[in-house]
Amino acid sequence: MTMPTAKTMLTAYQRQVRVASAAGMAGLDEQARLAGTIRALLDVVNDDHDPRR
Known part of the structure; x- marks a missing residue:
């Protein structure tokens, strides 16, 4: 079984x-619980698609 990509995980959490x-x-508790994870995944996805590289 392969690990899902950061983009796939981000989509699921969103x-x-x-x-x-x-x-x-x-749903506020769930939103608060996922906020940090979503921010981290956004950083990974954005780093993967950084046009400056």
Whole structure:
């Protein structure tokens, strides 16, 4: 089994945040829990696609 790419993981976590957002106040904990992970994945994805390289 291969590891998913950072972009695949980012998409999955962003989907979870959208679902949590739809849950209103009940989804705030989930959004807060995933925020750091999503920021880290965004850094990895952005570094992989840095046009300055």
